[in-house]
Amino acid sequence: GKIIKDVMSRGELGIVEKGKNDLQTEADRSAQRCIIASLSHQFPDLTIIGEEEPSHFEVPSDWLMTDFDPEVLSKKCPEEFLTVSEKDIVVWVDPLDGTSEYTQGLLDHVTVLVGVSVGGKAVGGVIHQPYYNYQTKSDTNGRTLWGLVGLGTGGFSPECPPYGKFIVTTTRSHSDGIVQKALDAFRPDEILKVGGAGHKVMLLLEGKAHAYIFASKGCKKWDTCAPEAILTAWGGKLTDIHGNSYDYDKEVEFPNKQGVFATAKGLDHKTLLKVIPQEVLNALP
Numbered sequence: 504g505k506i507i508k509d510v511m512s513r514g515e516l517g518i519v520e521k522g523k524n525d526l527q528t529e530a531d532r533s534a535q536r537c538i539i540a541s542l543s544h545q546f547p548d549l550t551i552i553g554e555e556e557p558s559h560f561e562v563p564s565d566w567l568m569t570d571f572d573p574e575v576l577s578k579k580c581p582e583e584f585l586t587v588s589e590k591d592i593v594v595w596v597d598p599l600d601g602t603s604e605y606t607q608g609l610l611d612h613v614t615v616l617v618g619v620s621v622g623g624k625a626v627g628g629v630i631h632q633p634y635y636n637y638q639t640k641s642d643t644n645g646r647t648l649w650g651l652v653g654l655g656t657g658g659f660s661p662e663c664p665p666y667g668k669f670i671v672t673t674t675r676s677h678s679d680g681i682v683q684k685a686l687d688a689f690r691p692d693e694i695l696k697v698g699g700a701g702h703k704v705m706l707l708l709e710g711k712a713h714a715y716i717f718a719s720k721g722c723k724k725w726d727t728c729a730p731e732a733i734l735t736a737w738g739g740k741l742t743d744i745h746g747n748s749y750d751y752d753k754e755v756e757f758p759n760k761q762g763v764f765a766t767a768k769g770l771d772h773k774t775l776l777k778v779i780p781q782e783v784l785n786a787l788p
């Protein structure tokens with residue numbers, strides 16, 4: 504988070520266009536180097552997959568994080584993970600989610616995502632929001648939300664969305680006709696178009712939206728692993744638009760080709776899926 508803020512303060516974003524409507528900045532590159540170097544230093548047998556291309560330069564020594572969160576470590580590890588070894592774990596890293604919004608100054612849309620999968624299932628995750636409340640509080644360090652399936656969540660106060668209303672959240676920078684058709688089918692009371700998969704799942708976790716609907720193949724495994732794990736740990740659900748769960752094993756393809764459909768705790772995920780029109784389902788087979 505600090506690296507991301509430092510790059511923004513210096514004002515030289517070093518923007519590279521990876522593809523159509525797909526940017527990368529110095530903050531994406533540096534944050535990934537910090538996260539991957541720190542994790543692989545402490546856990547050499549982990550499989551770590553990051554969004555950005557690997558860098559072979561050595562990272563500055565003050566970028567190597569060595570401390571652990573005592574609050575999380577004070578909790579009891581769920582039985583099912585006691586025998587998991589480093590080799591069974593795949594970590595999906597999105598060093599900066601919401602790059603498009605970052606370059607446009609919509610800073611609270613930006614998050615850092617570190618997702619942990621075991622046996623292909625998204626079970627653990629961290630969403631760090633470096634610019635949380637940055638407009639109201641001047642020297643905030645941001646906040647860090649976490650979740651582990653079987654244990655619970657921390658770093659935020661989960662809330663259920665309001666009754667008698669249906670609020671959906673979706674992309675603000677990667678929409679198309681099919682994305683819009685899927686949204687329209689729900690006749691939502693409100694559509695929150697915001698950046699980042701992490702940011703959108705936070706809206707579900709904090710009761711600001713009922714569903715995150717993205718009928719597009721644009722999101723990748725690093726976008727959804729951490730958010731899915733935290734959402735699942737709380738009681739919500741994230742699947743593709745057909746209702747199938749994504750596999751986060753190390754061999755899988757990166758794109759979430761069947762889109763994203765996520766619902767807050769207390770919603771009937773299965774019934775809501777039936778609202779998605781056949782034409783939309785056919786577009787993302």
Ligand SMILES: Nc1ncnc2c1ncn2[C@@H]1O[C@H](COP(=O)(O)O)[C@@H](OP(=O)(O)O)[C@H]1O
Pocket residue numbers: 523524525554597599600601602603673674675676677697698699700719720721722723726
């Ligand atoms: N059409 C597309 N092309 C490239 N990336 C896409 C995309 N649609 C979604 N994404 C990626 O999915 C994430 C969430 O998208 P959105 O904010 O539009 O909902 C972003 O992650 P990054 O910002 O980490 O690249 C974004 O780049």
Ligand SMILES: [Mg+2]
Pocket residue numbers: 525526527554602
């Ligand atoms: Mg990107």
Ligand SMILES: [Mg+2]
Pocket residue numbers: 597599600601699700725726
């Ligand atoms: Mg992303």
Ligand SMILES: [Mg+2]
Pocket residue numbers: 531554597598599600601602
């Ligand atoms: Mg990213």
